[in-house]
Amino acid sequence: MALRGGLPTESGFVGVEGVRLVEEALRSGCPIHAVLFSESGRRHQDRLGSLIDRSEMAFPTLRTTDRLFEGLADTEHPQGVAALVKPRETSFDELVRTPESACAPLLVVLAGVQDPGNVGTILRTASAFGATGAVTAASGISGTANPYSPKALRASAGVALHLPILAGMSLAILLTQFKVAGIQTLASSAGDTNDPDQKVAGAAKSESPLLAPWQVDWCQPIALLVGNEGSGLPEEVERSADARVRIPMARGVESLNAAAAAAVLFYEAARQRSSVRTPGVVQTLGGPRSPERP
Numbered sequence: 152m153a154l155r156g157g158l159p160t161e162s163g164f165v166g167v168e169g170v171r172l173v174e175e176a177l178r179s180g181c182p183i184h185a186v187l188f189s190e191s192g193r194r195h196q197d198r199l200g201s202l203i204d205r206s207e208m209a210f211p212t213l214r215t216t217d218r219l220f221e222g223l224a225d226t227e228h229p230q231g232v233a234a235l236v237k238p239r240e241t242s243f244d245e246l247v248r249t250p251e252s253a254c255a256p257l258l259v260v261l262a263g264v265q266d267p268g269n270v271g272t273i274l275r276t277a278s279a280f281g282a283t284g285a286v287t288a289a290s291g292i293s294g295t296a297n298p299y300s301p302k303a304l305r306a307s308a309g310v311a312l313h314l315p316i317l318a319g320m321s322l323a324i325l326l327t328q329f330k331v332a333g334i335q336t337l338a339s340s341a342g343d344t345n346d347p348d349q350k351v352a353g354a355a356k357s358e359s360p361l362l363a364p365w366q367v368d369w370c371q372p373i374a375l376l377v378g379n380e381g382s383g384l385p386e387e388v389e390r391s392a393d394a395r396v397r398i399p400m401a402r403g404v405e406s407l408n409a410a411a412a413a414a415v416l417f418y419e420a421a422r423q424r425s426s427v428r429t430p431g432v433v434q435t436l437g438g439p440r441s442p443e444r445p
Contacts, residue, residue: 154225154233157300160184164235165299167309168224170195175309176236177202184235187213189220192231199232225301238299241315246284247332247372254424255372256334257282259417261298262322262388263290263379264409270296271306272410273377274314278307280417281424284315286374288322290388293379326391334372338392339416341383341406361395369420380409 152158153166164184167176176183177199186203188196193214196203203212220231247256259277264270264287274285287295296303298311298318329336340361367373376392378384389395398407398415407415 153235154223154301157225157297157302159299160235162237164237165304166225166233166301167236167304167312168226168233168301169230169305170198170232172304172309173232173234174199174202176234176312177208179236179239179309179312181239181312182237183208183210184237185211185213186234187215187220187232189215189217189229189231191217192220192229195230195232226305236312238312239315241284241317243317243328243332246286246315246317247329247334249372250283253281253283254370256284256374257369257372257420257424258284258286258334258374259413260286260288260322260325260336260374260376261295262288262376262384263293263382264295264377265293266380267296267300267303268306269380269408269410270298271303271308271311273413274298274303274307274316275310276410276414277417278310278314280414280421282314282417282420284317286317286320286325288320288325290322290379291382291385293382322388326388329374332372334374335394336374336376336392337367338376338384338389338395339378339412340389340395340397359390359392359395361397363399364396364416364419367394367396367419369423373420375413375416375420377409377413 153160153164154168159165167173173186217231221229224233246258249256259273259282261270261273264273277285287298289295298307298316304311326336338359376384376388396416398412
């Protein structure tokens with residue numbers, strides 16, 4: 152059920168399938184209930200043996216036939232290796248703590264991102280560019296896909312088992328907690344910055360400044376809010392955020408895919424956070440310091 156149905160067990164374990172994902176699960180430090188090999192999958196035991204045989208692991212290694220494994224596998228051409236793993240639990244305090252390797256917390260909030268492939272891709276991209284944690288939350292009537300479902304785990308390449316994730320949060324409560332914790336909220340916006348009529352309408356409905364990615368100081372504590380694939384973030388969420396950010400694009404292009412937009416924004420975050428900053432031209436979410444363009 153954990154593999155084919157994508158549902159966690161009563162104890163909270165989820166199914167992971169494939170050599171790479173099982174390897175990531177074994178490296179993650181998450182509790183492992185069991186590892187399963189099919190007859191043909193046993194050829195991968197040498198690759199995983201050093202991780203499975205560690206004394207602290209202490210879980211059973213099970214075997215089955217190729218036919219039975221194919222019947223429970225979620226993929227079309229299974230590799231014959233699977234495991235039951237319990238994702239790490241993360242508290243809000245742990246989520247907003249600054250890691251030793253980072254200048255400040257950099258979080259991604261998935262609000263109503265319904266496609267598990269997008270959820271996994273955004274988590275993988277965010278982690279690759281230095282995000283320190285993630286949150287999944289509902290947005291209006293749109294929930295966010297489970298980051299530990301088989302498709303999402305494959306799309307994240309196992310990153311969801313390493314990255315601190317707070318799942319199933321109320322968006323309204325989350326935004327309040329961020330404000331108390333001193334985390335600046337940045338709403339990704341699909342509004343057309345080249346349309347003067349839309350600028351006026353945006354100013355009337357929202358006091359949040361609309362920034363280009365390079366106008367944001369990504370070295371301060373930030374939570375980037377990514378909305379539903381079709382409708383984006385609710386208007387009240389954009390309005391309550393500390394600022395909005397939009398990627399300038401050529402005329403005639405309506406918007407980017409949610410995962411592609413997140414990649415562009417997190418790349419700019421990584422560029423700023425990994426480079427030696429010079430004084431001058433970056434605008435903070437709380438007010439201008441002067442604009443710098445890469």
